[in-house]
Amino acid sequence: MPTTRTTRKLSELLDPKFMARLDSLDLLSRKILQGKLQGERRSKRRGRSVEFADHRPYVVGDDLRFVDWNVYGRLEQLFLKLFLEEQDLTVHILVDASASMSVGEPAKGLFAKRLAAALGYVTLADNNRLTISLFGDGIRAQLPNMRGRNYLPQMAEMLLATECDGLSDFEKACRDVETGRIGSGVTIVISDFFFKRGYESALRRLIGARYDLYVIQILSPQEISPELSGDLRLLDIEDADAAEITVSSALIKYYKCNLAAYCDELRNFCTNRGAVYVQANSADSVETLVLNYLRRIQLLR
Amino acid sequence: MEFLTPLIGLYAAAAAVPVLLLLYFLKLKRREMLVSSTLLWKRAVQDLQVNAPFQKLRRNLLLMLQLLALAAILLALAGPVLALRRGPGQRYVLLIDRSASMNATDVRPTRLDVAKKQAKAFIETMLGGSALSWRDQSDHAMVIAFDQRAGVVCSFTSDKRQLMTRIDAIEPGDGASRLGEAVTVARAFAQSTGAEAAGGTGQKSAQLILFSDGRIVDLADVVVGADELVFHRIGEAANNVGITAMNARRSYERPEEVEVFASIENFGTEPVTRDVQLSISGNVHAVRSVTVPACEKETADRPFRPGQTTLNWSLSHGEAGVLEVRQLGADALSCDDAAWSVLDPPKRLSVLLVTQGNPVLESALKACPISTLDPCTPAGFDALDPAAFAARQQYDVVVLDNHVPAHLPPCRYLIFGAPPAGIDVNSPRELENQLVVDWRAQHPVLQYVNLTNLFATRSHGLELPRDAEVLAEFNESPAVALLHRRGGTFLLVGFDVLQSNWPFEPSFVLFCYNAMSYLGAEAGGQRQRERVVGEPITVENASADATFTVTCPGGAKIGAKADPGGTVRFPGTHRVGVYAVETAGQPRQFFAVNLLESQESRIEPQEKIELSGVAVSAQEQGVQRANVPLWPLLTLAALLFVCIEWLAYTLKIRI
Numbered sequence: 001m002p003t004t005r006t007t008r009k010l011s012e013l014l015d016p017k018f019m020a021r022l023d024s025l026d027l028l029s030r031k032i033l034q035g036k037l038q039g040e041r042r043s044k045r046r047g048r049s050v051e052f053a054d055h056r057p058y059v060v061g062d063d064l065r066f067v068d069w070n071v072y073g074r075l076e077q078l079f080l081k082l083f084l085e086e087q088d089l090t091v092h093i094l095v096d097a098s099a100s101m102s103v104g105e106p107a108k109g110l111f112a113k114r115l116a117a118a119l120g121y122v123t124l125a126d127n128n129r130l131t132i133s134l135f136g137d138g139i140r141a142q143l144p145n146m147r148g149r150n151y152l153p154q155m156a157e158m159l160l161a162t163e164c165d166g167l168s169d170f171e172k173a174c175r176d177v178e179t180g181r182i183g184s185g186v187t188i189v190i191s192d193f194f195f196k197r198g199y200e201s202a203l204r205r206l207i208g209a210r211y212d213l214y215v216i217q218i219l220s221p222q223e224i225s226p227e228l229s230g231d232l233r234l235l236d237i238e239d240a241d242a243a244e245i246t247v248s249s250a251l252i253k254y255y256k257c258n259l260a261a262y263c264d265e266l267r268n269f270c271t272n273r274g275a276v277y278v279q280a281n282s283a284d285s286v287e288t289l290v291l292n293y294l295r296r297i298q299l300l301r
Numbered sequence: 302m303e304f305l306t307p308l309i310g311l312y313a314a315a316a317a318v319p320v321l322l323l324l325y326f327l328k329l330k331r332r333e334m335l336v337s338s339t340l341l342w343k344r345a346v347q348d349l350q351v352n353a354p355f356q357k358l359r360r361n362l363l364l365m366l367q368l369l370a371l372a373a374i375l376l377a378l379a380g381p382v383l384a385l386r387r388g389p390g391q392r393y394v395l396l397i398d399r400s401a402s403m404n405a406t407d408v409r410p411t412r413l414d415v416a417k418k419q420a421k422a423f424i425e426t427m428l429g430g431s432a433l434s435w436r437d438q439s440d441h442a443m444v445i446a447f448d449q450r451a452g453v454v455c456s457f458t459s460d461k462r463q464l465m466t467r468i469d470a471i472e473p474g475d476g477a478s479r480l481g482e483a484v485t486v487a488r489a490f491a492q493s494t495g496a497e498a499a500g501g502t503g504q505k506s507a508q509l510i511l512f513s514d515g516r517i518v519d520l521a522d523v524v525v526g527a528d529e530l531v532f533h534r535i536g537e538a539a540n541n542v543g544i545t546a547m548n549a550r551r552s553y554e555r556p557e558e559v560e561v562f563a564s565i566e567n568f569g570t571e572p573v574t575r576d577v578q579l580s581i582s583g584n585v586h587a588v589r590s591v592t593v594p595a596c597e598k599e600t601a602d603r604p605f606r607p608g609q610t611t612l613n614w615s616l617s618h619g620e621a622g623v624l625e626v627r628q629l630g631a632d633a634l635s636c637d638d639a640a641w642s643v644l645d646p647p648k649r650l651s652v653l654l655v656t657q658g659n660p661v662l663e664s665a666l667k668a669c670p671i672s673t674l675d676p677c678t679p680a681g682f683d684a685l686d687p688a689a690f691a692a693r694q695q696y697d698v699v700v701l702d703n704h705v706p707a708h709l710p711p712c713r714y715l716i717f718g719a720p721p722a723g724i725d726v727n728s729p730r731e732l733e734n735q736l737v738v739d740w741r742a743q744h745p746v747l748q749y750v751n752l753t754n755l756f757a758t759r760s761h762g763l764e765l766p767r768d769a770e771v772l773a774e775f776n777e778s779p780a781v782a783l784l785h786r787r788g789g790t791f792l793l794v795g796f797d798v799l800q801s802n803w804p805f806e807p808s809f810v811l812f813c814y815n816a817m818s819y820l821g822a823e824a825g826g827q828r829q830r831e832r833v834v835g836e837p838i839t840v841e842n843a844s845a846d847a848t849f850t851v852t853c854p855g856g857a858k859i860g861a862k863a864d865p866g867g868t869v870r871f872p873g874t875h876r877v878g879v880y881a882v883e884t885a886g887q888p889r890q891f892f893a894v895n896l897l898e899s900q901e902s903r904i905e906p907q908e909k910i911e912l913s914g915v916a917v918s919a920q921e922q923g924v925q926r927a928n929v930p931l932w933p934l935l936t937l938a939a940l941l942f943v944c945i946e947w948l949a950y951t952l953k954i955r956i
């Protein structure tokens with residue numbers, strides 16, 4: 001029974017109770033909320049739009065079907081009812097699968113996959129279009145343009161099958177994603193953002209008029225407050241670069257300052273460009289992050 | 302600051318510093334650890350290095366602390382001293398008193414041991430000689446141990462080990478202490494070798510360091526500069542009871558009877574009662590309890606006087622023997638608790654009178670209690686074989702009346718007229734009309750003899766050697782003299798009695814009596830058997846190259862050889878007691894060596910010694926340290942550094 005096998009695989013990432021709660025959620029795009037009003041442009045799925053937004057005076061050429069006759073009866077003037085467009089949302093989730101994500105206790109990679117699975121579940125459950133890309137040194141695995149719950153096992157299998165390994169080239173991954181995506185929607189990047197060659201130009205590619213960008217930085221507790229001692233030779237898991245340190249309180253202090261500054265820099269970079277920055281600790285639970293924090297910043301509803 | 306042993310420190314530094322550095326480098330074997338990215342760590346390390354110069358120091362703090370601790374230890378090894386008063390290398394002469402009073406046990410173990418300890422402490426503080434000394438002038442010291450005689454224990458050197466070993470080897474003695482010779486010897490050495498050793502600083506006289514209890518007989522005769530002498534007082538207590546005089550003699554008239562006289566003195570402030578024991582050859586003869594009064598303290602107009610009691614015994618002893626008078630109470634000083642006297646078997650004199658015919662002399666001698674008086678002509682005396690004469694020992698005294706003999710066999714001589722040849726006495730001219738101007742009435746020969754009216758029409762001018770004793774003097778020449786030569790005793794009278802008015806004087810008979818008594822008893826027997834400490838034992842008339850064994854009071858046996866002249870000399874009488882001299886084929890001879898010195902028995906240490914014109918006070922502390930050793934402080938500092946290092950390491954680990 002392939003279906004039960006893959007479902008069980010999804011359950012390795014997400015708790016069934018959690019999945020039940022995710023069913024009631026929907027993924028939002030702020031940009032769509034702000035401007036994509038029905039009447040300004042034709043909606044592809046006209047009949048489904050039921051949410052009233054506003055009135056505006058009638059001008060010649062408007063669709064008479066949207067004239068509010070009740071208002072005409074009271075005021076003898078023609079007003080159009082404006083409805084929110086029920087947008088066909090494209091969600092693009094980019095998950096970092098480089099070797100650096102495998103570090104940490106609990107591992108950042110698993111946390112990132114579970115978060116991606118949760119967000120993907122919400123997207124597919126709402127019949128939105130979902131593209132999941134796992135990137136390392138370029139795009140390592142991708143499931144494009146999924147729609148509907150049928151794709152859930154496939155998504156889960158891909159997430160679980162791909163190990164966190166290899167170098168990271170964020171720039172190249174973003175270039176590939178940018179050329180491949182169409183339409184408008186939400187882009188979510190899940191990574192630790194420890195890119196030696198920088199993340200700025202790569203993120204700039206993803207920020208565009210038609211896409212909301214959410215940047216979720218995942219850090220392990222060992223990275224947030226390291227508990228090291230003695231004389232150490234730190235090896236970078238990706239490029240085997242070595243850093244010799246003698247742990248002292250001063251060094252730890254400087255490290256923490258640097259980390260805070262790095263995160264702030266990333267946050268400022270995002271907020272200045274209309275992207276949303278979220279920091280997550282891999283020791284926290286994905287459920288809390290999704291159900292509380294992401295709803296508070298109105299990525300989910 | 303100076304270094305006593307800079308070489309040792311340098312060697313240790315050469316070995317230890319590279320080792321520490323090596324260890325420090327070896328220590329930096331880092332543990333490897335995988336992290337997601339070294340990005341932030343590298344930035345943090347950079348920040349650490351760039352932003353905080355103090356942190357750079359902190360990184361090496363452990364090494365710095367280790368280096369400091371090591372430096373402290375190395376400095377301590379180099380033996381740094383804080384020089385309190387330093388000039389160029391000083392020269393010291395350590396004068397160590399080893400006289401009888403230094404054997405007192407009021408400070409443990411004995412005063413001499415304490416003095417040696419202090420002397421060694423002083424040596425330790427001297428600047429050591431080293432090729433790498435900052436100033437190539439180390440301290441030099443010489444050591445002189447003295448009692449009556451001064452002995453150079455170690456001449457000027459900067460070798461501390463040698464000095465210490467030699468100081469350790471100083472043996473205690475029982476003599477009186479005389480400083481004069483020691484100071485003379487010290488000056489002689491300081492001027493000759495010291496001037497070369499100190500290289501041009503010969504102007505500076507050597508510092509004399511005296512370790513003594515201050516009981517020195519000849520202080521008034523010693524002249525030192527104002528700051529030349531430093532006096533370290535040894536000893537505490539004053540209580541002592543000692544025998545300060547002892548004499549035993551046979552009565553001249555009744556030789557069987559022995560008169561023993563002893564004087565016992567108390568130097569403490571309380572009267573003491575002591576048992577005094579007289580024993581003959583080890584057998585106790587009598588024990589008498591005596592109470593000795595307390596001493597009289599020194600006041601402005603009266604000198605110190607010890608409490609004194611005299612004891613007399615009269616006993617009959619017809620054999621040879623060794624008499625011992627011993628006080629039985631224990632006190633700090635033991636060498637003055639006993640005195641000895643050697644008793645010869647009773648003997649009446651046999652006298653040979655060599656004369657052309659002198660009825661005056663003959664009748665005077667006949668009046669003396671002698672066993673035989675054999676007259677002999679000068680020609681008959683010259684015809685005697687001197688060797689056979691000496692071997693037979695038939696006569697105790699030979700009286701030469703106006704005769705210069707051809708040969709002089711060893712014997713006791715009373716000589717009237719011209720002196721014989723071969724005894725270093727010359728008679729270059731004849732004098733006329735001589736009157737006696739002075740005589741020594743205290744001498745046993747002249748006891749009760751009044752020479753006021755003695756007049757000689759003709760007399761031989763005597764030129765005496767330096768060791769001769771002049772007993773009476775004419776206005777131009779000695780009249781009566783006593784001399785020891787060639788194993789014999791010579792009592793010289795420089796004129797013929799028949800050419801003087803002496804036969805008509807009562808003093809002549811008395812003189813003959815005294816002379817016979819002295820030559821027979823004092824010179825012939827007793828005098829040769831009693832010595833003060835340090836005086837050599839001599840045995841005359843031994844066959845040449847005979848081997849003698851001297852048994853010392855401690856039981857040690859020392860061999861001695863007769864010189865070609867037939868005299869055995871044994872100088873090692875440093876301790877009191879009875880010495881026995883033995884040789885094959887002759888009976889054992891005993892010699893008594895006594896202290897009998899009131900100044901030594903008074904063991905109370907002097908606070909201040911009065912040299913001639915200069916008073917020297919005792920130093921406050923035991924040994925004035927010229928140099929304060931800094932090594933304990935440095936060792937402490939090293940310990941402190943190690944502790945700080947430990948603390949720093951722990952703090953760093955615990956972050």
